[in-house]
Amino acid sequence: MRHLLSPLDMSVEELDSLFDLANDIEKNPEKYCEACKHKKIATLFYEPSTRTRLSFEAAMINLGGQVLGFSEATSSSAAKGESVADTMKIVSCYADICAMRHPKEGSAFVAAQNAAIPVINAGDGGHEHPTQTLTDLLTIRSMKGRLGNFTIGLCGDLKFGRTVHSLINALLRYENIKFVLISPQELRVPDYIIRQIENAGATYEEVTKLEDSMSELDLLYMTRVQRERFFNEEDYIRLKDSFILTKDKMQLAKDDMLVLHPLPRVNEISVQVDEDPRAAYFKQAQYGVYARMALILKLLEIEV
Ligand code: CP
16 A cells, blocks of 8 residues: 655655546546446545645546545544544544644645555655646646756745645656746754755756746746744744745746746736746646546556
8 A cells, every 4th residue: 555645655656647647547437437436535624725625536536436535634533632632533434544634744745655445645744745746747748848958947835835845855756947036044954954965966956046046947936825824823924925926027027937826826926927928737636636536546556
């Protein structure tokens, strides 16, 4: 039995196979519409979500399976003090696979240790968000035709943004990628991630202005400032509008640069950018369904 707790739980070859499957699902959805008949996914969300929970649920429904779960801790027995470990022992009796989001780093690991079914980490605190990474990689591969040989700007809250941490980790396995890390000083990428970049021998630079780097980027990955992880509101208010991508700034970018964002967006991308053909973030959310459908099939070892 396999879990997905980190994007590194899958080899590059396994990821390629998963992305091929996701692309086939996109082209031939009817071929997969009964693949998970009689299977159930439990979505256990102790933290708010729109895309991740609903795309997991859509993915299982598209595969002919069913969905159960909760969307907030207060509507589960966590509110009475039940542990993640006990919850997983129970959910293993009711479902075939589960996706869990939890505010504590490492909670997905605890869940996997206590589950009799595959566990998917749908976000654990400020740590990792591997299925967002599968979504991001699938989007890049599908729209750029490659994973490697590009310069990617990661912009915003690089300290608390778990999607950024997982994406950097995953991209370090591909060739010739330069990272431009664009953040205020207070929201820099954590030192342990910088060490991972250095140990992998990848090229990176840390900057504080988006405009200065725009012209060299093949991909721009915008992120919101993660209000829920700040210790005080004053710091959040001071930093929340550090970067706003506007139509004017887009004029500095290459004609084929893609703008990605895991979403939700708050204020960091002007809605006027949405009409730019390089804005790929809504398409990215659609790829999230195909990536999660492929992941469910792989973890349940179902071949179509
Ligand atoms: N990208 C993402 O994780 O979105 P949600 O928080 O809405 O699930």
